[in-house]
Amino acid sequence: MDKAELLRLDREHVWHPCTQQKDHETLPPIPIARGEGPYLIDVDGRRYIDGVSSWWVNLFGHNHPRLNRALNDQAGRIAHHIFAGFTHEPAVELSARLCALAPNGLNKVFFSDNGSAAVEVALKMSFQFWQQSGRPEKTRFVSLSDAYHGETLGALSVGGCDLYREVYRPILLDGFRVQGPDCFRCPYGRNRQSCDIECFEAMERLVSEKHDEIAAIIIEPLIQGAAGMRIYPAGYLRRLRELCDRFAVHYIADEIAVGFGRTGRLFANEHAGVSPDLMCLSKGITGGYLPLAVTLATDEIYQAFYDDYVSMKAFLHSHSYTGNPLACALAVEVLNIFEQERVIESLHEPMALLESWAPRFEALPNVGEFRRGGMVAAVELVQEKETKTPFPWQERRGLCVYRSALARGALLRPLGNVVYFMPPLNTPLSILEELLGIAYDAIVETTAASR
Ligand SMILES: *Cc1c(COP(=O)(O)O)cnc(C)c1O
Numbered sequence: 001m002d003k004a005e006l007l008r009l010d011r012e013h014v015w016h017p018c019t020q021q022k023d024h025e026t027l028p029p030i031p032i033a034r035g036e037g038p039y040l041i042d043v044d045g046r047r048y049i050d051g052v053s054s055w056w057v058n059l060f061g062h063n064h065p066r067l068n069r070a071l072n073d074q075a076g077r078i079a080h081h082i083f084a085g086f087t088h089e090p091a092v093e094l095s096a097r098l099c100a101l102a103p104n105g106l107n108k109v110f111f112s113d114n115g116s117a118a119v120e121v122a123l124k125m126s127f128q129f130w131q132q133s134g135r136p137e138k139t140r141f142v143s144l145s146d147a148y149h150g151e152t153l154g155a156l157s158v159g160g161c162d163l164y165r166e167v168y169r170p171i172l173l174d175g176f177r178v179q180g181p182d183c184f185r186c187p188y189g190r191n192r193q194s195c196d197i198e199c200f201e202a203m204e205r206l207v208s209e210k211h212d213e214i215a216a217i218i219i220e221p222l223i224q225g226a227a228g229m230r231i232y233p234a235g236y237l238r239r240l241r242e243l244c245d246r247f248a249v250h251y252i253a254d255e256i257a258v259g260f261g262r263t264g265r266l267f268a269n270e271h272a273g274v275s276p277d278l279m280c281l282s283k284g285i286t287g288g289y290l291p292l293a294v295t296l297a298t299d300e301i302y303q304a305f306y307d308d309y310v311s312m313k314a315f316l317h318s319h320s321y322t323g324n325p326l327a328c329a330l331a332v333e334v335l336n337i338f339e340q341e342r343v344i345e346s347l348h349e350p351m352a353l354l355e356s357w358a359p360r361f362e363a364l365p366n367v368g369e370f371r372r373g374g375m376v377a378a379v380e381l382v383q384e385k386e387t388k389t390p391f392p393w394q395e396r397r398g399l400c401v402y403r404s405a406l407a408r409g410a411l412l413r414p415l416g417n418v419v420y421f422m423p424p425l426n427t428p429l430s431i432l433e434e435l436l437g438i439a440y441d442a443i444v445e446t447t448a449a450s451r
Helices: 003-013 021-025 065-075 089-101 115-131 153-157 162-171 200-213 235-247 299-303 325-340 348-356 358-362 397-407 429-448
Strands: 032-036 039-042 047-050 106-112 140-144 176-178 214-219 250-254 278-281 293-298 367-373 376-381 418-421
Touching: 047 429, 065 325, 089 106, 089 293, 089 325, 106 115, 106 299, 115 153, 115 214, 115 250, 115 278, 115 293, 115 299, 140 200, 153 162, 176 200, 200 214, 200 235, 214 235, 235 250, 293 299, 348 358, 348 367, 348 429, 358 367, 358 429, 376 397, 376 429, 397 418, 397 429, 418 429
Parallel strands: 140 176, 140 214, 214 250, 250 278
Antiparallel strands: 032 039, 039 047, 106 293, 278 293, 367 376, 376 418
16 A cells, blocks of 8 residues: 555544544654664654654564564464463463562452553452442542543543543542642642652541542552653652551552553562552553553452352453453563563663753753653753743644654654653663754754744
């Protein structure tokens, strides 16, 4: 199919995710032919550095020899089979190894096939746990302002990004939303050095008042991704764990974006040394090859469902592609790569490189902050530096950066006025440097007009 025909048929029949389709009139989608390590390569042979890991999923680059082999090997055995009443080695090995690597106490793995589903599973497990544990009044969920946990109705209910949820508000679950950490515009007038996690008081107040109604608190540990890569201290998670213990509330960690090395540790909760009661993983779990998600649970939660069939306590949730063998085989190989290639240890250099660009970005007149959390970094653009006044959202500054970066050979898909970097973990340093340079030039170009 030639490019013109491809784009014509795309316009006629394809509805793209998270997109105002009319934008394609001026910026049509880019047809990708293949990938190679850190690059996406379009049908004309143009290369784009994948600065956002293709929406946060890719860990080790595209067209990875080891992952290709793992996929092919498994395809030569079986691609998929029913996972109720049947089981298979990739799922069993993956489960055992994830439980060994996960924070202490998470000992059971429930499979699904995307992050939103893993969140739904966690919410339903927590709710049903309390129904079956003599506390049926504990039915509501607590989440943070600007949180993102996915797009299905349950996941959207615990989300806090109005952009994604406002129109659906009348059909969402009625939960509690707490003001979350905002270290760039700290309402307590602190900065990252002087912070004593004052903002936790909002959570403390709500939970100490309403714990009788609360099943669980769901959080994105350390980095609120879709909120604009808001990075907050690990101490918040320690306080949260204590609070949950004090008031018998589940702590659900949504590590869908931050898991698998993004924060510089395998899982973000390691920075705080705490264990959640339920943990959701997806995105990087297959290295960005196939959809797969898991919800890890403690034995205590599992035991509340374990009884004779007639007790009607089972967790009767399922998806057709639960435990897909191809995806599980890839996930096992991802863990092999982490172990054999000492991936976590190898992150020091790229993390230092990201950090070294902070002064350059922060010297720009329209950059309010350069923040970093492990292998994730973000530049927040502001109209006025002193007051941290944002650019009006209608100006779509982020989109301007996106276009400019594409023309320079990089994929950066900003979140509003936040330009962020979430590259594959093994992006070579020279390419990472090039990516940062492209972002810098794109920001200079797109903010020049405002002065
Ligand atoms: C992406 C994401 C989800 C949703 O995962 P999908 O696979 O896109 O449904 C949930 N939580 C967080 C923190 C995410 O970043």
